[in-house]
Amino acid sequence: MIQFLYNFRRLALGLVLLASISSCSDFLERPPEDNYSDNDFYYTNDQVNSRIAPLYYKPWWNMFSTSFWPMTETISGNMFNYTHLSFTQFTVTSSNPMLENTWGSLYSVVAQSNELINNLDDRVGGDVDQETIDIVKGEAYFLRAVAYFYLVRFWEEVPIIENTYDYIYSPQVPKNPEQDIYRFIESDLTMAIDLLPEKIRGADYASNKRVSVGSAKAVLAKVYLSQEKFAEAKNLSAEVINSGEFQLLDNYADLFLTENNNNEESIFAIQWTISTDYGSGNQSNIANSAGGYGLGNIGDWNVFGPSQDILDIYPGGDQREVENIMIPGYTYDNLYTSSGEQFTVPEDIDAASSGSAIKKYVVGGDDPYDNWGMTANNTYIMRYADLLMLYAEATMGGTGTTSDATALMYFNRIRERAGLVELPSITNETLLEERRREFAFEGEYWFDIKRLLSTNDAVEYLSSQNRGDQNFDQFYTATAEDLIYPIPANESASNPLLLEEAVPYDFED
Template identity: 45%
Template sequence: MKRIYRVITMAVACIMLASCAEDFTNRPPEDAITLDSYYATDEQVASATNGMYSRTWFQFHNKFFFAVAEVGSGNMYSGSSDVSAMRNFSLNGSDAELNAGWGALWANIAQANSIINFLADRVGPGVSPAVLDNTIGEAYFMRATAYFYLVRLWGAVPIIENNLDYVTAPQINTNRVEDVYHLIEMDYQAAIERLVEKNRGSNYSANGHVSKGSAKAMLAKVYLYEQKYPEAKALAAEVINSNEFKLLGGDQVPGKTFGDLFTYPNNNNEESIFALQWVTDGNYGSASNCNTQFGISTAAVTTSNASYGGVFAPSQDVIDLYDAGDVRKHETIMFPGDSYPNMKVMVNGTTPQVGFTVPSAADIGGQGAGIAIKKYCQGIVNGNATGPIDAWAMMENNTYIMRYAELLLIHAEATLAGGGSTSDAAALESFNAVRNRAGLASLTSITFDDIFLERRRELCFEGDFWFDLGRIPRAEATAIMAAQNRGNQWTAEYFTPDSSDFLLDYPDNEVSKNPKLLEDPVPYSFD
């Protein structure tokens, strides 16, 4: 079943092998842990979800996430055959990365199900109920997040709350989209009830795990997608008024900048609502490959620690995305002539150098885009500036799933509530806080198009624009993508999606095991 049944035993193994330390790095011996003996203390229970912040997400994040959400949306360009199918909307069920992304999301669900259903029966008498409750709340949060991606990418999918229910009957139907969203709402609500409250301050090491506010923020986003504007507005306002999260470089954290968001020393900063926590622990699939797959890789200069780089590049469509004076431009896209004085690179393949100027468009390498991705690109290893590196040149820089700037834009859009424009003071305050941090002047009235554009600018290369396109009228989204130059700097190319391209094919190998995937979805019976 969509690889679900193969991950049932893996989910139990993941629980047993989850890391022990709050910093996600201290993993117990893999051959010495059992469910009954491991969860004897609060620390051990609290560590049960640590692996769900990195390894279970790796195959989703490594290529698939960007190949679909960024190449598909027209933000990124790639000519590499393993990640370029969405450039012309030719991705199908035989694609290896589609299968990898699908499997990773179900692995998250399987592990979350194991914790939700079985952890309480496997803890010792000395474990605090509050710690157990928080850990189970994290599992609900992760399951909701995985389903939120599944339903937006594939539409109708099976709802599985306990994998063991289907061991003897693995062929099951998909469930209706509205039922999947109902489960997501229920899971985030369950997370809100159980997770601890936090105030994310300057002690970044304490901010890695999600909180009650994280779950409220993600649920506000879900409500926005469902066009439940009053609920989205109220929940977003509640999180804003809690002061848990703050804009890095905004009025509350004035010593930082937008660019600092994507540097290793600022992992788990005040703006981070939920981020994947990568670890260079010696195992493949524990750390992030973004620094290698983005950036510049030529004989003259490389920003990669590996022997290759630049698998993804900016599209031609984002060249003029930013207005003059927008500081996000320099920290999102590397243009020829741009300077990065603190970034370490390798020159001529042999000489490390701190600080460099981006080469000409013809020499920038990568995918022939003439420009390169700066966001998540940190350069070659440089001590505390970039953090550690593993044998595969992967690094520990976090990947954002959601940050506070997006919540502010959600609040503004939920206040607009599908209207033509708004001058609501609270909506403007949220919207303009994001613009002001970017160095742009405040607006006195905003429309949906203003918010839609601001979301693309703020979240470019963070995996959201594809989903934004998917929630506007199909004709409008199709027109936007049909007008994009989806080629490279030498050859302009244009492709027009049809309505079926907005949802992905189920993996072929899963359909062969469970033909019911292709049947009409059925209602789900919630107990």
């Protein structure tokens, strides 16, 4: 379990060693360790590029291995499991290890991004192109911004750390206000936009792995929307849409195949890899599927199942249903067991006593996996469908409804791909419902509820959900305090300032 202050000291003292990577012939391939000097001096463009590669997956793993699901999908009412009942029952306390894992993971991203932002210029030789340096620093600004975007939506008030070295000998760091966190995120993404290259995402998926100007603008548009800066969100999302960089895949099911990692719809995704190093891959294939039915290599570990509340949200003909939820008796064209048999969902499937199981991100037993059952299937942080819906939401501008032709066109593209008819108008309720169907189990619904509903409506909605299993209906009363997580106890114990009032951040501008 990693405490972020410990991470800072450890990194600053040179004890954070980024894992070597065994992937081949792409930017994730790290040159041999003996090409590096003891102080991480970089002599070639390849060495600089390889330095950013682990930041696309390694420090994120502690959050995405398990913690992300209870903190977003279980608490929002999309998932059910017996291991993390405190998220189902709204009884999460500061001692919950999932909070500690996520906090530590995100601040590890921050710390490692800081190392590049602050020190890369001084650690390169004369043969390294300035363009290469700028792009890698742009990626670091982008990744730090994404980490803070999660932090502010989970906790609202957290410490802004720009330079790890400032806190080696004085690790007491105050929280900063929510508005300052958002200002800092906007600044980082603006820097990323200035430094990153422009792209058009084509069929050469290997070239799509790294983020671009369009990636940074898309995330910034979402950051604007989260602050109710509707005009800025609409204008920037329109700019990215009109750039032509991204496009929807024709088939929803194709989004979640490993062979389609970094497709044209992917704006930013965690780049998992098969490795002998534990904690490099995607655990969904074993945590969310019927492992005991041959879809994984370590037995039956289907901890998470769909909630009873989500089982009936799909109308007839919605092609997304079977790609998100395993329906008993359904046979998948693209899902095979480890013995090579086409997978038909057993009639008695029962992940987490749900009477069903989760399909999304489950790629089957014939997909390459490591010794722990983890696969190289990417985890989406943002995809183009999100941006199209973001435009529609920004167009509503807080009014709760729109019939704007452009907003409807973008919104209905999502429904058309799913096999549903067009809608003549959009409301907060229809948008929230459609986003739940589209992004089920991708970690969006918790943030959608808090953004699209008032505090009172969100509390009432969460309290009305059936949060039991298939055998027992269960309802629990949420409160406004449940919408923001408590600071992890281990963090506040080592840094008591986290329990005090937030202090305005000193922006040097």
